[in-house]
Structures are given as C-alpha cells and as structure tokens.
Amino acid sequence: MLEEARSRWHPIAATHDLQFRHVFHGQLLGREFAVWRADDGYVNIWENRCLHRGVRLSIGINDGRELKCQYHGWRYSNRTAGCTYIPAHPADAPARTITNRTFPAIERYGLVWSSEEPRGEVPDVAALAEGKLLALRGIPVNAPADKVVERLKAYRFQPNAAIGGEGAETIVEAAQDFAVALHSRDGGAETHGVFFVQPVDSNRSVIRGVLDQEAEGAARLAILRHHNERLSKLRDEVEREAASAPAPTPIEPVYERVSAELAEMPEVTTHGRKAALRVSVARKWQTADGIAGFELRPIKGILPTFQPGAHIDVHMPNGEIRQYSITNGPGETDSFIIGVKLERDSKGGSKCMHETVREGDVLAISEPRNNFPLRRDSIKTLFVAGGIGITPLLAMAQALKNQELTHELHYFAQGEEHLAFADRLKYLGDALKPHLGLSPDATGAELRQILADYRNGMHLYICGPGPMLEAARKIAADQGWPDTAVHFEYFKNTNKIDDSSSFEVALARSCVTLQVPAGKTIMQVMRESGIDVPSSCEQGACGTCVATVIEGEPDHQDVYLNDAERKAGTKIMTCVSRAKSARLVLDI
Amino acid sequence: MTKCLDPVILNLWHPIGAIAEAVPGGVQDTVLLEERLSFALNADGEPVVWRSRPDVQGPDRVPAADRLPARSTYGYVWTSLGSPPAELFPIPEYEEPDRRKLNAATFGVNVSAPRAIENFLDMGHFPYVHTDILGVEPHTEVKEYDVEISVDRDEILATRCRFFQPMASTASDGGADVDYVYRVPHPYCSVLYKSSPVDEARRDVIAVFLQPVDQEHVRAHMLLCVLDEDNEDKVIKRFQQTIFGQDKPILENQVPKRLPLDPRAETPIRADKSAIAYRRWLSQKGITYGVIPVAA
Numbered sequence A: 001m002l003e004e005a006r007s008r009w010h011p012i013a014a015t016h017d018l019q020f021r022h023v024f025h026g027q028l029l030g031r032e033f034a035v036w037r038a039d040d041g042y043v044n045i046w047e048n049r050c051l052h053r054g055v056r057l058s059i060g061i062n063d064g065r066e067l068k069c070q071y072h073g074w075r076y077s078n079r080t081a082g083c084t085y086i087p088a089h090p091a092d093a094p095a096r097t098i099t100n101r102t103f104p105a106i107e108r109y110g111l112v113w114s115s116e117e118p119r120g121e122v123p124d125v126a127a128l129a130e131g132k133l134l135a136l137r138g139i140p141v142n143a144p145a146d147k148v149v150e151r152l153k154a155y156r157f158q159p160n161a162a163i164g165g166e167g168a169e170t171i172v173e174a175a176q177d178f179a180v181a182l183h184s185r186d187g188g189a190e191t192h193g194v195f196f197v198q199p200v201d202s203n204r205s206v207i208r209g210v211l212d213q214e215a216e217g218a219a220r221l222a223i224l225r226h227h228n229e230r231l232s233k234l235r236d237e238v239e240r241e242a243a244s245a246p247a248p249t250p251i252e253p254v255y256e257r258v259s260a261e262l263a264e265m266p267e268v269t270t271h272g273r274k275a276a277l278r279v280s281v282a283r284k285w286q287t288a289d290g291i292a293g294f295e296l297r298p299i300k301g302i303l304p305t306f307q308p309g310a311h312i313d314v315h316m317p318n319g320e321i322r323q324y325s326i327t328n329g330p331g332e333t334d335s336f337i338i339g340v341k342l343e344r345d346s347k348g349g350s351k352c353m354h355e356t357v358r359e360g361d362v363l364a365i366s367e368p369r370n371n372f373p374l375r376r377d378s379i380k381t382l383f384v385a386g387g388i389g390i391t392p393l394l395a396m397a398q399a400l401k402n403q404e405l406t407h408e409l410h411y412f413a414q415g416e417e418h419l420a421f422a423d424r425l426k427y428l429g430d431a432l433k434p435h436l437g438l439s440p441d442a443t444g445a446e447l448r449q450i451l452a453d454y455r456n457g458m459h460l461y462i463c464g465p466g467p468m469l470e471a472a473r474k475i476a477a478d479q480g481w482p483d484t485a486v487h488f489e490y491f492k493n494t495n496k497i498d499d500s501s502s503f504e505v506a507l508a509r510s511c512v513t514l515q516v517p518a519g520k521t522i523m524q525v526m527r528e529s530g531i532d533v534p535s536s537c538e539q540g541a542c543g544t545c546v547a548t549v550i551e552g553e554p555d556h557q558d559v560y561l562n563d564a565e566r567k568a569g570t571k572i573m574t575c576v577s578r579a580k581s582a583r584l585v586l587d588i
Numbered sequence B: 001m002t003k004c005l006d007p008v009i010l011n012l013w014h015p016i017g018a019i020a021e022a023v024p025g026g027v028q029d030t031v032l033l034e035e036r037l038s039f040a041l042n043a044d045g046e047p048v049v050w051r052s053r054p055d056v057q058g059p060d061r062v063p064a065a066d067r068l069p070a071r072s073t074y075g076y077v078w079t080s081l082g083s084p085p086a087e088l089f090p091i092p093e094y095e096e097p098d099r100r101k102l103n104a105a106t107f108g109v110n111v112s113a114p115r116a117i118e119n120f121l122d123m124g125h126f127p128y129v130h131t132d133i134l135g136v137e138p139h140t141e142v143k144e145y146d147v148e149i150s151v152d153r154d155e156i157l158a159t160r161c162r163f164f165q166p167m168a169s170t171a172s173d174g175g176a177d178v179d180y181v182y183r184v185p186h187p188y189c190s191v192l193y194k195s196s197p198v199d200e201a202r203r204d205v206i207a208v209f210l211q212p213v214d215q216e217h218v219r220a221h222m223l224l225c226v227l228d229e230d231n232e233d234k235v236i237k238r239f240q241q242t243i244f245g246q247d248k249p250i251l252e253n254q255v256p257k258r259l260p261l262d263p264r265a266e267t268p269i270r271a272d273k274s275a276i277a278y279r280r281w282l283s284q285k286g287i288t289y290g291v292i293p294v295a296a
Helices: A002-007 A145-152 A217-243 A349-355 A387-402 A422-427 A440-450 A466-478 A522-528 A563-568 B113-121 B233-251 B270-285
Strands: A010-014 A023-028 A031-037 A043-047 A066-068 A075-077 A083-085 A106-108 A111-114 A139-141 A169-175 A179-186 A189-201 A204-211 A277-288 A291-298 A311-315 A321-325 A336-341 A362-365 A380-386 A407-413 A432-436 A458-464 A486-490 A503-507 A512-516 A546-551 A571-573 A583-586 B014-018 B028-032 B035-041 B047-051 B070-073 B076-079 B100-109 B146-150 B155-165 B176-186 B189-195 B203-214 B217-226
Touching: A010 A023, A010 A031, A010 A189, A010 A204, A023 A111, A023 A189, A043 A111, A139 A217, A145 A179, A145 A189, A145 A204, A145 A217, A204 A217, A291 A349, A311 A336, A321 A336, A321 A349, A321 A387, A336 A349, A336 A387, A380 A387, A380 A440, A380 A466, A387 A407, A387 A422, A387 A458, A407 A440, A440 A466, A458 A466, A466 A486, A503 A522, A512 A522, B014 B028, B014 B035, B014 B100, B014 B203, B014 B217, B028 B203, B035 B076, B047 B070, B047 B076, B100 B233, B113 B176, B113 B189, B113 B203, B113 B217, B113 B233, B113 B270, B146 B270, B155 B270, B176 B270, B217 B233
Parallel strands: A380 A407, A380 A458, A407 A432, A458 A486, A503 A583
Antiparallel strands: A010 A111, A023 A031, A031 A043, A066 A075, A075 A083, A106 A111, A139 A204, A169 A179, A179 A189, A189 A204, A277 A291, A277 A362, A291 A336, A311 A321, A311 A362, A503 A512, A546 A571, A546 A583, B014 B076, B028 B035, B035 B047, B070 B076, B100 B217, B146 B155, B155 B176, B176 B189, B189 B203, B203 B217
C-alpha cells in the first residue's frame, strides 16, 4: 500500500501557497519538503534538510534565485539544487556534486503535485477542465487518508450558484484511493467538486478541494466559507472516528546517504577532458561589435550547477575545443549563456562559433568547472575586465549584486559598441564603471587610480588580454595589493613553452614512476600509462589539471599560478609545466 | 520511546539543576534519561537525589534503594543512574578567586544532546545565527585550526581557533579575530575558552552542561566563569541568553534530531573538523543514546 502510494502523484500545496520569495513546508508520506518558487517561475521541491547539518531548508531564505540555509549560509541553486557557495571556505569552489535531493513538481488544477517515485502522470480529471477553477483552502485532518476518502464520499455541498440554498443533491461521480469526484445540483445550478486527499503521514491528511467554477468577490468568499464550514465538520467527525482506533505507526522517512567522496574531507577529483553534456543553441545573437552571444539549452534534463567564475569546454563541429566562461547570474539555471569574440587570427575556434554554428545546432560541452572561484567575504570587491574578459566577471558581479555585497566592475573596452551583454550590465546599476577608448598608457593611469586604496579585506579579480592583465597585476603589486588578494584568469598562455627537459615523475598515490622525455608533457605520459587526469585548456591557463607537488622543483610554464604559489612550489600544471630537478613526486 | 540502555551514558555524571536556584528545603522534580527524579539540599547544604515517588516529600527520609549518587560541582547538582567515576572532569579556572561564576541560564531545547554539543563547537554559524554579536558578513571564513583527541584525558581539544567578531573589545570600535579553545571532556558537556576583553593574558570560560531528558530533548545548563568586575549579573546573563535564544530555533529544526554517526549521513567541510572528531569519539565509545549509530 505504501509502495503504491509512493509511486502516485499527490498534491502537496496549493499554487497560492507559493507566495513571492516564500519557502513552503510541504509534507508527503512522512517526508518533509522545502517548496519554493524562484523568480523565473520554476517550482523547486527539495528534501527539507540542508546536506551539511540537517537544518530544515523551509526556514531558509528564498532570494528569488537561490535558497540560503539559515545555519551556515550555504547557497543552493534554483532548479539544480546544487550548492554554489560555502561561506566558511570563501576561497574554495564547493564540490559540484553537493546537490540536494529534488522531487518532481507539476502545477495543475491550482495545486502543486509531487511524488517520491512517480510512475505515470498527474491524474487527468475529466470534471476539471483547465482554466477557471477554484482551489479551496487545504483542510488538515488527523486521520489516515483512506478514512478521509470514505467520509468524503458522503460529503454534501451546495453548487456555487446556489450557495445560500439548502437541499442540493450531491452524487459521487468517481472515487479512488486518494480522491473523490462529486457533483452537486440544486435546480439549474450545478458544480463539480473534486476532493484530493494528500497523505501527509500514516495518520495525517490534507483535503484539497477544487471546484470547476471560479468566483469573484463576495460570492467567492461565500463559497470558500461554505466549504470551510462543512469540511471542518467532516474533519471533526473523521478525527473522532480515527481517535477511537489505535494510531498507525508514523512513516519513517529514509534519507539518502551522501556520496562516499563527499563524506570525506579531501577534494573530489574531476576526470578527463570529457564532453558529457549535449546542448542545443537556443539563441545566437550579436551582443556587441565582434562578440556573439550563445544561449545553450539542455537537450534533456537539467544542466548541472555552476558557480560564478566557472567555464565550460565547448567541443566544436570542426573538432576544436575551447573554454568559455558562463555569464549567468545566480539561479539562472535553465540555460548557459556564453560570449564568443571573433579573434582576428582565429585558428578555427571563434571562427567556427561565429560562422558555422547556428541556432538549433547541437553542441557537446563539458560540465562546468570552477578554477576561478569568487570569495564573498571581501569588504569590497573590484573587478577589472578587458574586452571579452568581461564574461567570468559578469557572472561574479551578478552574484555579489544579488547578495548586496559591495563591488565595482571596471569594464575597459574600445567603445560603447564593444560592451557586451547590455541587459546584464544594466542590472548591475551604479556598480558598473565603463572605461572606453583608452590607450595603453591611459589604461595604466586609470588602473593606478582604481587600485589606489587597498585595504585589508579587499579582493581584486582581473580578466582580459595578456598585456592588460600583466599591467593590472603589476600596478596592484606596486600599490600594496598582496598576491592573496589578486585573482586573475588568462584567456590563453602566450608563454613560449620549453619542453626540452627530460625527468622522472613519481606518482605517490598511484605507486608508479614514469619517465617524461623531451617533447612530451607530464599529462601525456600519465595518460599513456592509463592514469585519468582532468584537463580543459591544456595550455596552462585554466587550472583544471593542477597537481600537488610533494617533492622536487617544478619548472612553471603556466599562467594560472600567482607568484607566491610559484615560489611555494607545491602546485604544478601538468599540461605544460615540467621539472627543474631530476625527479618530481606528485600527489596523484 | 524505550528508556536508556546505553551503559556509557548511564554511568556518567549528569547535571540536573543549578545550586543557586535551589530553594532551601524545597524539592525539585526533573527528568533525566526518561526517569523522573527529585532533588533537594539537605540541612548541610549537600544535594540529595532520588527516584521520584509520591510518598517521599523531602530529602530526609529517602529509602536507600531510591537514593542516587549526588555531588555538587561547578555550581550544579550532578547525579547518575549507574556507577559514576570518582571525579568529574576538571575545570581548573573555576577555582580562581577573581572570577565571576554564574549559571547564565537553563534552557529546554527539543534536540539531542550531541546536536547541541556540535552547535557549541561550531564557529561557521556566527555570522548567520549570531549576526552582529559573534560574527558578521562578509567575514565568514573559518580559518584552519587544530583538533586532537587526547587519549590520557579522554577528551577532544580544538585549539588555534580564530573567528572575526565585530566589536571584539570595548577598547576598540572595530572588529577583530577572537581566539577560542574548545574542550569536550564528557559526551554531553563542553567547555569553551575565549579571549578576555579585559585581560589579554587570560581567557573567559563558558561551559555548557546538557541534561538529557530523553534522546531528543535536553535541558542546557550554561556556566559562566568570567573576568568581569563591572557588569551586573543580569547583564552578563542576558548576553548569554540572547546567544542561546538565537541557537535554539536552529537546533530545533535539525532533522533528524539525534546525531547521525554514519560519516555519509551529512556533508562535512574542513571547518567541521572538531565535529568530525566528536562524532568519531562517540562512535569509538560505542555510544547509542541521542545518536543514530552507524549501521553494523
């Protein structure tokens, strides 16, 4: 019986329970839900406990895009239920797989429906044509659902048009395990009423009635009052009956265990340069001079959770692979928006995106990876974007704007027509500071001014063309910004890679020793030995293939690590960097 | 709910009330581990604890069979339903003559004792739950700290804990990192040492002693042992009561109420090192009361 009930769809709330920015506490068969509507209209039904310490998410905060736990401020994204930020560790991107359990949601007949293990569809009720319906107030009853259904078969009510009358004839049109369809007639007036019974627990139910006619004003109030009175009376009767029988044992909810990786403290490793997702180009448009915007929608299911600063690999029809930052704001999880600048000397990446890819095309993309995480414990955050370097910073600025954290976005571009994603920029309001048409010298002068007042607790994020990024990093260092407060992302590694050295690499955890000859990378040699290494750009810019150095001196050739990290010598990008010592020991 | 069958918990000392709030000659009734108990101070001021029975109305004629072990320590009456150790865990600072010693409050909370201990050990919630008092956004980082399980003292010790606190001292108007040391010397008791705003060299001591009413309900007794010569008792108490009042609704919304010891029941982060150590320590002791043990 319980198994059968779990596979059915049940109403768990009325549509009008999901008020703007509210989190509704739903219940079904002993299980609790946090039910909330995001500003984009999507209804989220989640297990009602934060994966961290079990605090109910129904006491959390719905900010329209994300749900924030009251206890430690963990943020979970609209639609995917993936965790996007853990404030206790502001410098780390949370492991992508910290995802709440979700349940399906369908809105129908003025009610929100869900199911634990749905088989089939939401019941199709002939009497309730879509459109003008009236959902009654839910009536909670301390009695098992089957007892409530039995009583409802004898429920009598007046049709809407004769609500003040007496003596209407009510007949049962259909009755099922969790619903009774009634028809009431009084002279020429008639109303169909369907009464669904939501099994809250073994001994608790909610009657959710829906009438086939709408009403307004005083008439509506009279109808609601009529049913409220009669259903309350029915409740008293069925509760008296239920109280005389021994109460059935409450249903114990079974909480799924978190994955073994998440239960351990070490970071989760991501694998390979894989394109696990298929998306279609829902929209392609020119968002600025020379910059095309792409909206990528999933072919089926929903997209994985992303964090501001994350990028995806796009596998192109011509076989090239390129990295593009996700520009979405928090909670915008129905599609990924990327911006692609047409490079003059394109080797086939941006040219293919601009000239070959069209709306409706299917592309393979990787899961989002975040090697450029955004701290949100800064007293003030400065973003410095040059040209197409706006894309990751735009996602970050929208996240801070949503949380009302102090920030400025300095956007350097050749002219007004080169500013991309105008709609998103507009959302940022006064935080956006465009700097247009400046020469390299004038840019330097402007940056000196912007970066003049470093205070402890501030953070700087830079993304843009190599020369500008170098200049901004140098100016920041000159003006007292410590390495730990300056975060940057290069588009590409323009260093000339010297791969003439040969050396030995010992992989401590895998217990193998490999020879890296001149002309091959550490990554290539590891892959040839069957060791799966995550990677993305494979040119030392994105940080995906980072490994921990236990022993030996790395020969850094990447542009991902900052000076302090290079000096420390504890991290290495295995796709380009090599060894100065004869031997390296890596924690792989 | 079945009564407590956990031998480790039965043999511990448990707090059941503050001495300062005992009325001379008056009998107080309470519940410990689902057993109804009564206690009173006798003519010598010594606590007497017994299993409640309608025919015993005072401490003087309690039948020996119903009498329970009793002691008065750190300002509370402690008892046990089993064979308790000779001594209670030490708090040496309690003996320092210049400290103010108060029962800040006794609060009923609908949660298991171990969930309440974890909350006491946790710094990450300060900016969210104790906003503008113990923490404030955006200063949310829990910096690396050290945790050890001391084998000889059989207690958990978390040191080098620091957290940003707004208005950290009366001397400055800005916020600063405050140092904390946490001890868990008893499965249901924890002691916190916190930088003193009046004496840089010493620390205030705040302890929470949980009285398990049953597996999912506690009475939390809060001991203060602080350096403060200026404020009235009620001011010092009110501050702690505010803090505790902020924690209570969070604790009562934790699901499940008993602490799950399966490492895969919840998702730990580095900031939770002390909680992870605490869960392991409870598992190693074989504790089953107030927790959901790891499935065999």
